[in-house]
Amino acid sequence: MNYTLHQLQIFSKVVELKSVTKASEELFLSQPAVSMQLKKFQDQFSIPLTEVVGRQLYVTDFGREIAEAAEKILAEVEAINYKTLSQQGKLAGKLKIAIVSTAKYAMPYFLSGFMEKHPGVDLLMDVTNKAEVIKSLENNEVDFAMVSVLPEHLSLNKIELMQNKLFLVSSTNFSLQNKRITKTIFEKHPIIYREKGSATRAAMEKFLSSLNVPDKKKIELKSNEALKQALIAGLGISIMPLIGLKNELKDNELQIIPFKNLPIKTNWNLIWLQSKKLSPVASEYLKYIQSEKEKIIKDTFSWYEAYN
Structure with a gap:
C-alpha cells in the first residue's frame, strides 16, 4: 500500500458527495485530476471501492469501510497539525x-x-x-x-x-412616476417569494397578511441571487433584505419602492x-x-x- 493523504482526502470527498464532479468543485481541483487520483487509490485494492450504474456513482460496502478508516486517519492528521500550532503558541x-x-x-x-x-x-x-x-x-x-x-x-x-432591513423592491423598468403606491400593487403584480423555511419569506408573509393582501399569483425561488435576477427581468415584485442589494441599486438595475410601514427592521x-x-x-x-x-x-x- 502506498496511498497518500491527498488520495484519502479525495476519496473521502467523493464518498461524501457521491460525485466526482461535485468533489472536484469542493476541492478546487479539475475533474480529470480527481478521477486520476481516485483511480490510483483504487488500483491499490483488489476489491472495488465504487461502481457506476447508469450515470450514478455508488460506494460499495468495502468502499464505505475504507472511507470510515480514511476519515479517522485524516482526523488524526488534522489533530496533529492543530497540536503543533498550539505548541507554537498559535490559535488552531x-x-x-x-x-x-x-x-x-x-x-x-x-x-x-x-x-x-x-x-x-x-x-x-x-x-x-x-x-x-x-x-x-x-x-x-x-x-x-x-x-x-x-x-x-x-x-x-x-x-x-x-440591523437587517427589508424593503419592497422591483426592476427599474417599473415606473413609479406620478403613482400613489397602495396595497393594490400586490394585487396587480406577481409576488416573488423565497422558499418555505426562509426567514425573509416569513417576514414577507406576515407583512402581506397585515395588509389583507389576497394570495394571488406568486413565484417561489430558492436563492436570493435567483430572486434578484427575476426582479431585474421584471417577473414581479418582492420584499427583500437590503444587505444583498448594494450592487444592483448602484447599477440602477433594481429600485426600492417607498411603502408605508417599510422597511421591516430586525437585527x-x-x-x-x-x-x-x-x-x-x-x-x-x-x-x-x-x-x-x-x-x-x-x-x-x-x-x-x-x-x-
Whole structure:
C-alpha cells in the first residue's frame, strides 16, 4: 500500500458527495485530476471501492469501510497539525458557523480579520435557510449561527451584529412616476417569494397578511441571487433584505419602492447555545466580535445607513 493523504482526502470527498464532479468543485481541483487520483487509490485494492450504474456513482460496502478508516486517519492528521500550532503558541482548530442565506452578504466581513489574524484556524461555514440553520445549532453541529429571527424554543446567548432591513423592491423598468403606491400593487403584480423555511419569506408573509393582501399569483425561488435576477427581468415584485442589494441599486438595475410601514427592521444576531462549551477558537472569536464589530460596521456598511 502506498496511498497518500491527498488520495484519502479525495476519496473521502467523493464518498461524501457521491460525485466526482461535485468533489472536484469542493476541492478546487479539475475533474480529470480527481478521477486520476481516485483511480490510483483504487488500483491499490483488489476489491472495488465504487461502481457506476447508469450515470450514478455508488460506494460499495468495502468502499464505505475504507472511507470510515480514511476519515479517522485524516482526523488524526488534522489533530496533529492543530497540536503543533498550539505548541507554537498559535490559535488552531475549527470554527463552525451556520448562516441564513441573506447573511452571506454580511458574515464574511465579520470573519475576515479574525481569519487573517489566526491562520491556524479552519473555517467551516454552511449557508442555508433558517430552518436548517436552527437545526444544525440545535444538534450541536456548529459553534455559532447568524440569524435575524431568534428561535423561541432554544436557550441562547446572542450578540447583536447589525440591523437587517427589508424593503419592497422591483426592476427599474417599473415606473413609479406620478403613482400613489397602495396595497393594490400586490394585487396587480406577481409576488416573488423565497422558499418555505426562509426567514425573509416569513417576514414577507406576515407583512402581506397585515395588509389583507389576497394570495394571488406568486413565484417561489430558492436563492436570493435567483430572486434578484427575476426582479431585474421584471417577473414581479418582492420584499427583500437590503444587505444583498448594494450592487444592483448602484447599477440602477433594481429600485426600492417607498411603502408605508417599510422597511421591516430586525437585527442580525450571532447566536450560540447557552449549554455550549465553547472551544478555544470559538471563545477567541467571541472576543474578536465584541471588540471589533462596531469598527467593521462603520468601515464596511456605511452605504447601508443611507437607507431608512
